[in-house]
Amino acid sequence: MNIQAYIESGILEEYVLGTVSSQEKQEVECMSHIYPEIKEELMRTESALEQYALKHQTPPPASLKETLFAQMNFDEVTEEPESAELTSAEPTLVQADDNIKKLPVENDLIAETQPVSAQEVYADMTTANGGATVIYPSWAKFAVAASILFAILFGWSALQMSGVKKQNEQYAADMDMLKSDMDAMKKEAQYKEALASLYRNPNHKVVRMAGLEKSPESVVAAIWDVKTNDVLLDVQNLPAAPAGKQYQLWTIVDGKPVDMGVLDQEFSNKVLKMKQANPGAVAFAITLEKTGGSPSPTMEDMFVMGKV
Numbered sequence: 168m169n170i171q172a173y174i175e176s177g178i179l180e181e182y183v184l185g186t187v188s189s190q191e192k193q194e195v196e197c198m199s200h201i202y203p204e205i206k207e208e209l210m211r212t213e214s215a216l217e218q219y220a221l222k223h224q225t226p227p228p229a230s231l232k233e234t235l236f237a238q239m240n241f242d243e244v245t246e247e248p249e250s251a252e253l254t255s256a257e258p259t260l261v262q263a264d265d266n267i268k269k270l271p272v273e274n275d276l277i278a279e280t281q282p283v284s285a286q287e288v289y290a291d292m293t294t295a296n297g298g299a300t301v302i303y304p305s306w307a308k309f310a311v312a313a314s315i316l317f318a319i320l321f322g323w324s325a326l327q328m329s330g331v332k333k334q335n336e337q338y339a340a341d342m343d344m345l346k347s348d349m350d351a352m353k354k355e356a357q358y359k360e361a362l363a364s365l366y367r368n369p370n371h372k373v374v375r376m377a378g379l380e381k382s383p384e385s386v387v388a389a390i391w392d393v394k395t396n397d398v399l400l401d402v403q404n405l406p407a408a409p410a411g412k413q414y415q416l417w418t419i420v421d422g423k424p425v426d427m428g429v430l431d432q433e434f435s436n437k438v439l440k441m442k443q444a445n446p447g448a449v450a451f452a453i454t455l456e457k458t459g460g461s462p463s464p465t466m467e468d469m470f471v472m473g474k475v
Contacts (some may be wrong), residue, residue, distance in 0.1 A: 173198065174208050175350075180342050184214050184335055220334060220339075361440060362401060370394050374451050376473035382406060387471050389416075389451045391444055396429065400439040405470065407430060408455065415456045416441050417464050418448035427451075429460040450474045 181187045182195045199206040245362050365371060378385035385406070390399040400416065408414055414434075416427035428442045430453070451463045452472040 168200075170204050174205060175346070176444070177346065178345075179205070179209050179212050180339065180346075182209070183216050184339055186339075191440050207450055215301060216335075364432045365399065365401075365438070368392075374473045374475050376451055376453065376471035378404075378471055379469055382466065385471050387453060389441075389473070390438075391475075396443040398441045398444045400430065400434075400441055402430070402434045402437070402439065405434065405453075411458055413458045413460065414453050414457050414470070415460045415464070417452045417454065418444055419450040419452070420445045420447050424452075424464050426460065426462070429456070448475060 169218060178187065178191060178195060187195065195205075195209070199209050235454065366373060370392055372393050373391040374391060376387045376389060382405070384402040384404055387405060388401040389400060392398070398416075403416065413432065416428040416430065417424045418427055419425070425445060425448070426442070427444065430439055431437065450472060452464070453470050454461075454466070455468040455470060456465060
């Protein structure tokens with residue numbers, strides 16, 4: 168199994184973000200137990216996500232607690248009844264209190280029952296007229312306050328979870344971008360390493376073609392294998408060919424130009440393989456020709472040239 172390819176597939180990042188299927192989740196967990204490299208990369212990804220979440224977390228406002236408790240009133244709020252109604256109600260309450268105290272004791276259960284005061288009876292009564300007075304017990308008010316507090320905290324948690332989800336999505340996008348950048352850097356490093364090995368090869372003769380009056384800033388190197396006569400081109404700086412045009416490589420043999428093939432339209436960061444060179448070649452040059460090449464070079468459109 169290609170462990171590095173599995174790591175670079177992106178499934179570990181998806182596993183950490185919780186976007187994989189149940190089958191993929193089991194697969195990742197199984198692979199992390201089998202291969203230490205996968206487990207190490209998984210732990211590194213989880214740590215990176217945790218650090219990202221901690222870095223971008225949004226704490227609740229410092230004033231939230233004070234605002235909540237400022238809106239809560241735990242004192243019993245009662246509406247004072249009109250004097251006439253209170254006067255008419257008091258005898259009834261007193262009479263009810265006296266009746267309760269006069270209940271006969273028929274058994275032990277009733278004997279242990281404490282008498283109920285008129286104030287307690289009055290606290291549970293509501294009058295039917297428009298001037299009704301309602302007194303709620305303290306535990307009910309605490310329950311209402313707790314419910315309000317729970318609802319606010321639940322809403323705040325939902326808002327935070329939404330923010331975390333957006334942060335995770337941003338983190339996934341950042342991870343994809345980072346992975347893309349790392350892949351590009353890896354390819355560029357591989358290209359430079361391969362190119363350096365070509366330049367260091369003692370069997371290769373490097374012919375540097377400098378820019379001419381047509382394009383002074385242009386630079387192209389021809390890497391000529393003197394044993395096989397294979398020729399590679401390292402295009403270091405050359406303007407993009409206009410529409411309908413294409414660059415063409417030439418060698419000079421016995422004072423005559425010899426076609427070495429056309430360059431790819433996309434030649435940046437590439438090593439182009441051209442036709443084999445004649446052992447008697449004394450110079451290399453590149454001209455701009457029509458797409459597909461020309462049987463003879465257009466001298467006024469010569470961009471670079473270099474002697475062997």
